[in-house]
Amino acid sequence: MQLTQRGIGPALPGKSGTVREFQKHHHDRTYYDDRSGMLVNGQYRLEKIVGRGGMGTVYLATDTKRNEAVAVKIRDGNTIRSVSPKRITSEIQALSQVRHRNVVSMKDAGTCGADSFIVMEYLEGMDLDRYIAQEGTVPYADAIPILAQICSGLGALHDKGIIHRDVKPHNVFLLRDGTVKIFDFDLSRFSGQEQAELHESRHGYIIGTPHYLPPEAFKGIRPDHRADIYAVGVIMYRMLCGALPIDCDEVAQIMGKILFENPAPPSARNPSLPQRADEIAMRALEKEPERRFQSMDEMRRELQSGAALFLKIPALRFGLGDIGPEDPTVRAGIITQPLLASSDWA
Numbered sequence: 001m002q003l004t005q006r007g008i009g010p011a012l013p014g015k016s017g018t019v020r021e022f023q024k025h026h027h028d029r030t031y032y033d034d035r036s037g038m039l040v041n042g043q044y045r046l047e048k049i050v051g052r053g054g055m056g057t058v059y060l061a062t063d064t065k066r067n068e069a070v071a072v073k074i075r076d077g078n079t080i081r082s083v084s085p086k087r088i089t090s091e092i093q094a095l096s097q098v099r100h101r102n103v104v105s106m107k108d109a110g111t112c113g114a115d116s117f118i119v120m121e122y123l124e125g126m127d128l129d130r131y132i133a134q135e136g137t138v139p140y141a142d143a144i145p146i147l148a149q150i151c152s153g154l155g156a157l158h159d160k161g162i163i164h165r166d167v168k169p170h171n172v173f174l175l176r177d178g179t180v181k182i183f184d185f186d187l188s189r190f191s192g193q194e195q196a197e198l199h200e201s202r203h204g205y206i207i208g209t210p211h212y213l214p215p216e217a218f219k220g221i222r223p224d225h226r227a228d229i230y231a232v233g234v235i236m237y238r239m240l241c242g243a244l245p246i247d248c249d250e251v252a253q254i255m256g257k258i259l260f261e262n263p264a265p266p267s268a269r270n271p272s273l274p275q276r277a278d279e280i281a282m283r284a285l286e287k288e289p290e291r292r293f294q295s296m297d298e299m300r301r302e303l304q305s306g307a308a309l310f311l312k313i314p315a316l317r318f319g320l321g322d323i324g325p326e327d328p329t330v331r332a333g334i335i336t337q338p339l340l341a342s343s344d345w346a
């Protein structure tokens with residue numbers, strides 16, 4: 001991964017307007033500072049950058065008190081959405097109440113100067129975006145357990161009054177054993193949050209990736225947990241078809257289509273899909289929140305009912321890039337792992 005030298009600013013984009021250009025500009029603007037080697041809060045030694053996105057830089061770090069690997073995400077005080085320490089504390093308190101196998105676990109948080117940091121369990125594997133890119137399309141039988149776990153994790157958040165609001169494959173992690181972890185709560189809404197802050201992060205949300213936003217997000221209506229359900233529908237569609245339901249790049253066009261056009265059912269793009277896949281995806285993608293699944297649990301149950309067909313647990317393949325060269329199985333080019341223990345299907 002190429003890092004720009006500290007202090008050298010990014011070039012401004014020549015032309016703006018498309019999501020990709022914005023993301024590129026945003027990416028360049030925010031991350032030219034590698035703090036590897038730094039000790040955060042006297043406890044977390046930053047080892048190397050493992051991810052960079054819209055809101056911060058994520059490092060593999062060592063918790064020097066416990067001598068264990070952790071992930072530390074640093075939000076630069078200069079980014080478009082700097083966050084008050086008070087808010088960080090309340091967010092972390094809310095998140096630390098969510099102990100669920102499909103939600104990344106939070107360990108610590110704080111501020112260093114103008115910047116803030118959160119400490120999480122360190123995840124090894126790859127994000128779902130990369131997995132889909134690698135696979136092209138994900139077979140229905142493989143997609144079900146992944147989607148069901150996404151539903152479980154989000155359901156646990158919803159139970160605590162937390163709406164994720166940035167559900168997309170980039171923010172879903174797949175561990176090597178096939179366990180799914182939801183992460184990246186930068187845009188999440190926590191119950192009791194003030195309208196002003198909501199507005200602030202809604203702004204951030206829309207300029208992120210609009211493809212996963214439900215129609216109500218563009219109508220000035222405060223999206224509720226059913227916005228996350230819609231986004232899982234988009235993920236499902238993308239996994240099964242290898243394409244987004246609304247597949248264009250201009251923000252205004254995306255918005256218009258999300259509001260007024262119905263996407264073709266997944267089977268129109270991938271004829272091998274069962275009718276059930278169409279029914280579930282299209283229900284999650286209903287324009288009116290009232291017509292969607294009303295809870296993550298309802299969607300999960302729908303995904304898993306009839307899944308006895310798929311009791312042979314599918315395998316997850318991780319590509320070469322993700323696994324260290326020291327791993328002997330890499331020579332085969334493919335690693336297969338059971339996706340879920342069969343007890344998870346009960």
Ligand SMILES: Nc1ncnc2c1ncn2[C@@H]1O[C@H](COP(=O)(O)OP(=O)(O)O)[C@@H](O)[C@H]1O
Pocket residue numbers: 050051052053054055056057058071073104120121122123124127170171183184185186
């Ligand atoms: N707990 C973690 N363990 C390992 N890698 C992580 C962890 N959290 C984030 N990452 C990596 O950092 C990237 C960006 O993290 P994310 O929280 O999504 O930031 P952003 O808000 O910038 O999108 C992720 O795509 C992932 O590759």
Ligand SMILES: [Mg+2]
Pocket residue numbers: 053054170171184
């Ligand atoms: Mg992210």
